[in-house]
Amino acid sequence: MYRKSTKKILVTGATGQIGSELTLELRHKYGGENVIAAGHRRKPGERLVSSGPFEFIDVTKKDELEKIVKEYDIDTVYHLAAMLSATGEENPQQAWNVNMGSLYNVLEIAREHGLTRVFWPSSIAVFGPEAPRVKTPQNTVLIPKTMYGVTKVAGELLCNYYFLRYGVDVRSVRYPGIISSETPPGGGTTDYAVEIFYEAIKKKRYTCFLRADTVLPMMYMPDCIKAAINLMDADASRIKCRTSYNVAAISFSPAELVAEIKKHIPEFVCEYKPDFRQKIADSWPMTIDDCVAREDWGWNPEYDLASMTRDMIEKLKKRFAEGRL
């Protein structure tokens, strides 16, 4: 039987916070030519363009997506393009269209073209205040209060449906806030935990849009990439959850993060001016129970608050010194 020897991967949302780093890691693993990066409006960084193919597509348009899938003979999709929680509240209709329209297109194309695997990130935003906020379990009530959360719950159900009905091997994790040093996030409620590092290094001051005591689940980028790749590499027999897996790493408040940053930058000062994002944060879990992901496919994060903070500051200080921040 004919078998393709190499995976042909498409990453949508490749210019975004997760996409820009995940694409490079996948290219490292599978070869630059075999990982096609797709973005929409944002200009791709130099490394993204020089390390493999890059295409501009609008993932809400099925024909644009399908053209790339056919042209490159794609068998695996990491579908990351999405609007996040805070921008989603500014334009809920667009958030629904982008998040649900694009996921529906990806799943339909996976069904029609028999794609091998699809990765789609869900989020802790699927939970609302009715769910336990401490050690939020894998299976609990999902009544999100944001449109972003609504699209993530609906998306999880759609993924599960496509698996059960059509056998599409779609896999997902519920990411917490992601902290990264390469590409800043855009439009999320957890974005403060990235902005704070840039401002601490550049200005030694930051005004936080959440209250000092707002504890949220977070994860450092190397663990975020590890979660996606380990889940996609796992044997299908180990994937028992086809909605989305809880994955946890670190939970902290802005005050705890400030105290950790001060160990490296003692003169750093943080003020607090909560805005509309506080309400979103207050509806989300504080800590996550990820025992199912640990049991099923061996999830095990590496970074804690201290090691993440040290690494972020080291990387950003270097870029600042080189005039690249």
Ligand code: AKB
């Ligand atoms: C957001 O804040 O919207 C995202 C998320 C937790 O999914 N970072």
